[in-house]
Amino acid sequence: MRKVLMGNHALSYGAMLSRVQVVAAYPITPQTQVVELLSEMCAEKILDAQFIKVESEHSAMAACLGASLAGARTFTATSAQGLALMHELLHWASGGRLPVVLGNINRAMAPGWSIWTDQNDSLSQRDTGWMQFYCGSNQEVLDSVIQAFKVAEKLHIPAMIILDAFSLSHTYEIVDVPDQEKVDKFLPPFQPKFRLTPDEPHAFGGLTSPEHYFELRYKLQKDMEKAPALIEETGQEFEELFGRKLGLVDPYKCDDAEIILVTSGTTGYTARVAVDHFREKGLKVGNLRIRVLRPFPFEKVQSILSHAKKVAVIDRNISYGHHGIFYQEVKSALYGNSSVPVFGYITGLGGRDITLNTFQKIIEETQRNETPPERISWIGVKK
Amino acid sequence: MNHPQKKKQNKMRLTLPLEEYMHSGHLACQGCGATLAMRYVLKALGQRTALCIPACCWSVIDGPFPYSSLDVPIFHCAFETAAISAAGLKAGLEMVGDHETQVVAWAGDGGTFDIGIQALSGVAERNDDIIYVCYDNEAYMNTGIQRSSATPFGAWTTTTPVKHYKNRPKKDIDAILAAHRIPYVATANISYPEDLYRKVLKAKNIKGTRFIHIYAPCPSGWKTRPEDTIKLGKLAVQTCIFPLFEVEEGSTWKINIKPREKKPVEEYLMRQGRFRHLTAEAIALIQEEVDRRWARLLKYEETSPL
Ligand SMILES: Cc1ncc(C[n+]2csc(CCOP(=O)(O)OP(=O)(O)O)c2C)c(N)n1
Ligand code: SF4
Ligand SMILES: [Mg+2]
Numbered sequence: 001m002r003k004v005l006m007g008n009h010a011l012s013y014g015a016m017l018s019r020v021q022v023v024a025a026y027p028i029t030p031q032t033q034v035v036e037l038l039s040e041m042c043a044e045k046i047l048d049a050q051f052i053k054v055e056s057e058h059s060a061m062a063a064c065l066g067a068s069l070a071g072a073r074t075f076t077a078t079s080a081q082g083l084a085l086m087h088e089l090l091h092w093a094s095g096g097r098l099p100v101v102l103g104n105i106n107r108a109m110a111p112g113w114s115i116w117t118d119q120n121d122s123l124s125q126r127d128t129g130w131m132q133f134y135c136g137s138n139q140e141v142l143d144s145v146i147q148a149f150k151v152a153e154k155l156h157i158p159a160m161i162i163l164d165a166f167s168l169s170h171t172y173e174i175v176d177v178p179d180q181e182k183v184d185k186f187l188p189p190f191q192p193k194f195r196l197t198p199d200e201p202h203a204f205g206g207l208t209s210p211e212h213y214f215e216l217r218y219k220l221q222k223d224m225e226k227a228p229a230l231i232e233e234t235g236q237e238f239e240e241l242f243g244r245k246l247g248l249v250d251p252y253k254c255d256d257a258e259i260i261l262v263t264s265g266t267t268g269y270t271a272r273v274a275v276d277h278f279r280e281k282g283l284k285v286g287n288l289r290i291r292v293l294r295p296f297p298f299e300k301v302q303s304i305l306s307h308a309k310k311v312a313v314i315d316r317n318i319s320y321g322h323h324g325i326f327y328q329e330v331k332s333a334l335y336g337n338s339s340v341p342v343f344g345y346i347t348g349l350g351g352r353d354i355t356l357n358t359f360q361k362i363i364e365e366t367q368r369n370e371t372p373p374e375r376i377s378w379i380g381v382k383k
Numbered sequence: 384m385n386h387p388q389k390k391k392q393n394k395m396r397l398t399l400p401l402e403e404y405m406h407s408g409h410l411a412c413q414g415c416g417a418t419l420a421m422r423y424v425l426k427a428l429g430q431r432t433a434l435c436i437p438a439c440c441w442s443v444i445d446g447p448f449p450y451s452s453l454d455v456p457i458f459h460c461a462f463e464t465a466a467i468s469a470a471g472l473k474a475g476l477e478m479v480g481d482h483e484t485q486v487v488a489w490a491g492d493g494g495t496f497d498i499g500i501q502a503l504s505g506v507a508e509r510n511d512d513i514i515y516v517c518y519d520n521e522a523y524m525n526t527g528i529q530r531s532s533a534t535p536f537g538a539w540t541t542t543t544p545v546k547h548y549k550n551r552p553k554k555d556i557d558a559i560l561a562a563h564r565i566p567y568v569a570t571a572n573i574s575y576p577e578d579l580y581r582k583v584l585k586a587k588n589i590k591g592t593r594f595i596h597i598y599a600p601c602p603s604g605w606k607t608r609p610e611d612t613i614k615l616g617k618l619a620v621q622t623c624i625f626p627l628f629e630v631e632e633g634s635t636w637k638i639n640i641k642p643r644e645k646k647p648v649e650e651y652l653m654r655q656g657r658f659r660h661l662t663a664e665a666i667a668l669i670q671e672e673v674d675r676r677w678a679r680l681l682k683y684e685e686t687s688p689l
Contacts, residue, residue, distance in 0.1 A: 021475070021478035021479075022471065022474045022475055022478055024471060024474075049478070050474040050477065050478060052467075052470060052471065052474055052509075052511070053509065054467060054505055055501060055502070055504065055505030055508070056501065056502075056505070058463070058464070058501075058502070059464065059467040059501075059502045059505055062460065062461060062464035062467045062468050062471060062502065063467050063468070063470055063471030063474065064471060065460070065468065065471060066435065066458060066460070066467070066468040066469065066470065066471025066472035066473075066474070066475060067471040067472065067474050067475030067478070068475065069458055069472060069475065070472050070474075070475025070476040070478070070479055070481070071475065071479045072474070072475035072476075072478040072479055074471075074475070088461055089461055089464070092460070092461055195479075196433060196456045196458055196472065196476075197433075197456060197476075197481065197484070198430055198431045198432060198433060198455060198456055198484050200456075201430075201451070201453070201454055201455050201456040201457075202451070202456055202457075203445060203446075203448070203450075203451040203453070203456070203457040203459065204456075204457065204458050204459060205458065205459035205460070206442065206445060206446070206447060206448045206451070206457065206459045207442065207443055207446075207447040207448060208447065208448045209447055209448070212448055212449075
């Protein structure tokens with residue numbers, strides 16, 4: 001059924017259709033509607049789940065871990081400060097191999113207080129062992145939740161569904177809400193390999209000596225390496241049932257492109273307007289939207305970008321003392337595979353608008369120079 | 384000659400079930416009160432129990448991966464999350480159709496009075512259906528004897544050295560929990576196993592958040608002799624330093640053991656290396672505070688329900 005949904009509600013519907021069994025969450029702007037709708041769904045018994053109204057995000061994640069270990073499908077959602085507060089527990093989730101799915105609304109970190117979007121909150125959690133999906137539309141948000149559960153539960157690796165504050169979270173779009181029956185066919189109930197039960201008493205997560213710890217982490221990485229193929233495969237299976245395809249990356253007019261703009265989240269769609277605009281003027285521009293940052297889609301990124309003459313990576317985030325994080329990732333993936341120059345642009349921090357004009361500047365600067373004139377090009381900053 | 388009376392005397396009276404859910408091979412120090420606490424609690428709860436154990440001595444005592452000295456499953460969880468990990472686990476078990484398993488958060492005093500109090504307060508306020516057991520050895524022992532807010536006035540720890548021994552009273556965690564109006568709060572003591580057992584059984588048959596605070600001597604951290612552990616537990620009650628009581632619905636206070644004659648606190652303190660530096664004045668101060676607290680507790684009971 002087609003509905004007009006805000007991004008936050010697309011998350012809630014995704015969780016509902018996935019038949020989550022335990023939800024634990026704490027409100028934070030701009031995430032609140034996600035949990036409001038879920039608590040309503042629980043109260044109305046549209047969703048047969050326990051909703052634990054915790055006293056913090058920290059407890060939200062801890063509750064999800066306990067529930068997941070019992071074998072229940074669990075979901076939470078948060079943003080910025082809330083995600084940062086969860087940090088320790090994000091490691092507990094991946095280390096404990098508990099496939100929780102979390103919706104994170106990208107919001108800039110305080111201070112100063114900001115409720116507007118940038119990616120430093122989720123990117124600060126890049127190395128916690130979670131899969132990270134950056135969404136570009138509300139339809140993708142809903143579809144990603146369902147697919148993420150499938151992948152996460154197969155690999156026993158948790159997953160984060162990430163959407164931009166306001167430009168997705170509060171933006172209404174037409175979303176096809178699939179039939180429950182069909183979703184059930186796609187996503188069977190959670191059947192963990194191990195779960196906590198007195199029937200088979202095990203100790204989970206106890207003291208682990210150097211004799212064993214290393215192997216546990218090796219296995220996590222090995223399973224993470226299986227994720228790219230599984231994500232693609234799951235996307236195809238989803239397409240067969242629902243007619244919509246989602247993969248690791250989403251290329252737009254990249255085949256013959258001389259300049260490829262690499263983006264993530266909603267900026268991808270603005271980039272596409274710029275791509276069309278410049279193509280009309282005869283400049284071959286393309287856009288590669290990276291949908292999955294962890295696991296990193298090495299092969300896709302390498303094969304698509306190495307055809308280009310120049311690559312421009314647009315980061316709505318920064319690793320202070322280094323560079324934009326997508327820029328680092330793309331550069332390291334290309335190193336040794338391609339000598340295409342990679343330009344790094346930082347823009348839109350704290351929710352400053354990224355517009356057609358922003359991309360115009362980026363494209364023009366990339367076109368003008370053979371190699372990046374500066375290590376970081378700041379677009380739209382008042383220096 | 385057959386003396387019927389004598390025959391009766393020869394029969395051993397068992398006050399606790401024979402079943403053991405805790406086994407040898409664990410890693411506790413000699414004379415560890417925390418181990419006795421676990422042993423007795425599990426005797427009352429039985430095998431359909433699941434434990435959430437945050438960082439504390441017990442996260443080591445149970446044994447390293449892949450071993451465990453307990454017959455019940457354990458979720459080793461983050462230090463500050465015992466209560467909510469248990470509540471989450473309970474919710475999860477319910478959703479997969481297990482309505483029977485008692486989920487127990489099992490934490491030390493640091494994990495309860497300090498870093499875990501936020502999550503515990505949240506669980507208690509919602510009255511989530513778990514048993515929370517705090518075994519109280521009055522300091523952070525796992526990390527090598529640092530003060531916690533459960534460390535009593537006057538005690539030495541590595542962060543309250545003799546020259547700056549702890550000069551604040553122990554936090555009144557039981558009153559804090561009672562103030563949440565949860566159905567059951569009880570103190571217990573490893574030297575009174577029947578009382579402890581009865582309280583856990585009672586808790587087992589109540590729904591909602593149940594809090595049991597168990598006094599658990601720690602020879603390594605208190606600088607006491609392992610063979611004094613039980614003796615110290617008795618003295619803690621006889622001096623009224625750690626009274627045994629129950630609070631129902633946050634309102635009905637009942638003291639379980641009222642010593643006919645309170646022993647002086649000095650008798651308790653002087654058996655422990657951690658208090659050996661105390662002057663007569665300091666001991667007098669402690670006596671005063673213990674008397675005051677005891678008088679207040681008697682008043683709570685007297686005026687119950689509050
Ligand atoms: C977030 C966090 N901070 C600090 C620690 C280190 N730590 C582990 S156990 C512990 C003290 C535990 O004290 P308590 O709860 O009283 O249990 P005990 O060791 O005395 O049995 C500390 C500080 C930790 N594991 N996690
Ligand atoms: S340090 Fe204390 S509490 Fe910890 S195991 Fe040893 S005696 Fe028990
Ligand atoms: Mg302690």
